[in-house]
Amino acid sequence: MPLDVELSVTVMGLGYIGLPTAAVIARTGAKVTGVDVTPSVVDTINSGRVHIEEVDLDGLVSGVVARGQLTASLTVSPADVFVIAVPTPFTEGRQPDTTYVLNAARAIAPVLKPGDTVILESTSPVGTTEQVRDLIATLRSDLRMPGTARMGEQADLAIAYCPERVLPGRILVELIDNDRVIGGITPRCARKALAFYRRFVRGACVTTTARAAEMTKLTENAFRDVNIAFANELSLVADTLGVDVWEVIRLANRHPRVNILSPGPGVGGHCIAVDPWFLVAADPANTPLIRTAREVNDGKTDHIIARASALIEAETADRPVACLGLAFKANIDDFRESPALRVAQALAERFGERIRIVEPYAAQLPTKLAETGARLTDIDTALETCPVMIVLVDHDLFRSVPLEERRGKTVLDTRGLWPDQV
Template structure:
């Protein structure tokens, strides 16, 4: 039986996927309200295919609890934020989960850390916790790192088809964990050592962050001299060895906006390109805010309260707001002692910010200028309704005449 610890955006889909493929699973989370919701037969976030996967797992007998279980295998999938001052990984949730596992696990158990962590985190924080509880690693407890590879918006497909990495002290234990993930994963599963597994996951997300930063910096350069960054990127990408990404209003989510900071925090004198790239991406919400003010001045708009931000989530067609560029922009506005921007997102039904709307028509009636922050399917399907508005399109999806771009 597998005890999956942490039932958020990563742990829950993992638990459901294993259960629906014949593995006995109990999911554990300290959040009683979340556990009660799952027990009542409801998922806790929106995602294509998640409801069907949830039903399949329920049919297979998955259970949910606030208690850690006595079993032979644990998968720890809890958040790993970073300290915004030191840029180092904050392993407190992982440490807490491992301590709780140690309180109930039998000798011979395998503990799999699925949370994304910086290289050396298991050596620095996890091993000492296990040893402090009187266990000998490699004899009493087997330690494995199997970093998650899930992208919100395409979770079910990614779980089934993305390649996986298993890091283990012992090759035999690594192969056993590989077999567990192979119960559902159709991608290639590589077994390596723990520190390599830690590093590869962080490097993957850092590569993406640096490439996004290059596109964002191009947007700033082109704006400075009134050049069309999108046309320039389109032409450059005609070269067979060039593939520049699209610029945007910032970077959010649980991976690209966080994980590269782990390397900056751990290797501050070495990770110079990464550091500057992350600062470039983090500066994009401020850049968008300045564009709003420039366009307002150009179009003679005097009321910031007549400007609306479309989209609160960090990417299209998901309800995940973690590190959202829109939230970052609103925080930036508050730091400048200004408020008033209106906000609407079709996937966020609860009030989470001031001046939030829950209906597209009402939102559009209340504003003269729309800033497209997220390319949800809804706005793509209702683009014609923006024809009488001033539009700043940060996602390059609007082909109406007179639209402003980054």
């Protein structure tokens, strides 16, 4: 559709990816409806406010809502383009759960019309885009599906896969500047989706098949997980040998072909801690390295819990202990799959009211953590009252604390935030 013709877009899911995506698309002049299952989310957005923390998102949403370019709804209406951006968690058995994706496909199926484009952005197991097509086909036998139409016939819908690849804290920038991989059920589908992304993406848009695009996203996150696992495993060895792992990594990285990442208390977030399991589930026999990396990174969290517990038990007086951070990475309010939250929860369940949580991006503690008796506090109070400090997240606020205010504390620094600590 030409840029001078108003495009109608429906974004399914208004979370950490869906809402920024909807707002960025609306800024191009498209008429965007964001659909979510949570009434409070819909009400918040329609009032011009946001329910998640992301740099500059509040101003962008306020503007596009005020201009009538973005509205939120609990129901699906007809549109020209449908973008599915819903969660894809895994089950307790570490099998991918595409329930939300398929439910989104069911929701849009009744309003689809010839000429529409359906794009899945959710990180998904290989083959999910085809499952979306097949589900729509069963619900709308009147529409010709891409890849199944008879020779010489043109499909009524374009169906494609284009995964997000953004960093929390930089989402609005990276939605526009990062390259995108666009995989179509057919080449025609890919080209149509490409035209849509060209409306707001400055980065390169590369077309491929839907299955290749799906595996590309999983590969990117598994690659990062494996490299983080190497750093985390090094930190365990360094602990055993009594060596400063941060110094070792700093020196090793002076080699021109070495670039070791930083260790931490584990790996969190909606992507790296989850997506590698999709590859393992698809081919268990041929993914021992990817599986081991996941186990190393999960095991690092258990190691930190054990070390922190030992430090607290060594403190003879029952004085308070500060856990610094709950988010899965610095300077965001996203606690999904967070190893910091897991550590804090385990310590609070064991030591109860002694645990003080410092999390500048939380107005209150998660319910399960609050039930332990742990309390939310600020960094100044923690520095005044807590002799033991467990650094779990490298928020800028924590980085700014000078040595003079930390001197004499017993510190477990899982992020290398305070290398000068004595």
